[in-house]
Amino acid sequence: MIDCGNGVARQLVLADVPLTIIRHIFITHQHSDHNADYGNLIWLAWAAGLRTRVDAWGPPPLEKMTKLFFEMNAYDIETRISNEGRVPIVPLVHVHEIRSNGAVMSDENLKVTAALVDHPPVVPAFGYRFDAPDRSIVFSGDTAPSDNLVRLAQGADVLVHSVMYPAAIDRLVGRVPNAARLKESILAHQTSAEDAGRIAQAAGVKTLVLSHLVPADDPQVTERMWVEAAQSRFHGKVILGRDLLEI
Numbered sequence: 709m710i711d712c713g714n715g716v717a718r719q720l721v722l723a724d725v726p727l728t729i730i731r732h733i734f735i736t737h738q739h740s741d742h743n744a745d746y747g748n749l750i751w752l753a754w755a756a757g758l759r760t761r762v763d764a765w766g767p768p769p770l771e772k773m774t775k776l777f778f779e780m781n782a783y784d785i786e787t788r789i790s791n792e793g794r795v796p797i798v799p800l801v802h803v804h805e806i807r808s809n810g811a812v813m814s815d816e817n818l819k820v821t822a823a824l825v826d827h828p829p830v831v832p833a834f835g836y837r838f839d840a841p842d843r844s845i846v847f848s849g850d851t852a853p854s855d856n857l858v859r860l861a862q863g864a865d866v867l868v869h870s871v872m873y874p875a876a877i878d879r880l881v882g883r884v885p886n887a888a889r890l891k892e893s894i895l896a897h898q899t900s901a902e903d904a905g906r907i908a909q910a911a912g913v914k915t916l917v918l919s920h921l922v923p924a925d926d927p928q929v930t931e932r933m934w935v936e937a938a939q940s941r942f943h944g945k946v947i948l949g950r951d952l953l954e955i
């Protein structure tokens with residue numbers, strides 16, 4: 709699982725992925741749209757029957773968050789262990805905090821590598837590369853255009869990149885009272901669809917998936933506008949991400 713935003717357990721079930729087979733969780737950075745359901749995912753999986761080890765990888769304070777989450781929900785957890793005969797959940801979860809570029813983990817199926825990306829002021833924030841026997845997939849996390857990410861994504865089959873549409877940001881932030889600060893933050897830590905295309909081209913990937921659309925719900929920014937913006941700089945295949953999309 710890469711990132712755990714709101715509703716991630718429900719989305720997994722809708723994607724026909726049983727919660728009980730979750731093995732590894734990778735958090736790109738500690739922002740609520742990427743971690744709000746981190747603890748919930750593990751907890752709900754356990755309530756659904758998970759009995760096996762889960763490794764969680766991500767930036768600090770992942771260890772503290774995990775500990776406090778279990779503490780907050782100790783009443784339910786202890787009740788279900790004593791009342792329903794479940795295995796203790798705490799020993800199942802192994803947390804690994806990541807602070808720098810490099811190898812994260814590998815097993816017989818998968819090699820995972822992290823790269824620091826550019827998400828001020830959220831430090832560290834990571835992109836991840838997953839090399840499997842049949843293909844390689846890179847997730848940017850949230851980032852401004854990042855040279856580290858270009859290096860990480862060299863020759864990958866698929867690059868999933870977060871994108872913004874700068875011309876629509878004023879309309880997006882116009883809905884909130886902290887518009888000026890929010891706009892400044894978004895522009896500093898997101899990548900335009902054009903730049904995502906440029907990065908995909910520089911990395912030589914085969915397919916670019918536009919994800920984490922900012923804004924996601926502006927009728928004035930059509931699917932075609934997103935895709936054409938990326939295609940203006942990238943000659944490979946461009947796919948506009950959406951919930952439950954399979955590639």
Ligand SMILES: [Zn+2]
Pocket residue numbers: 737739827830850
């Ligand atoms: Zn973020």
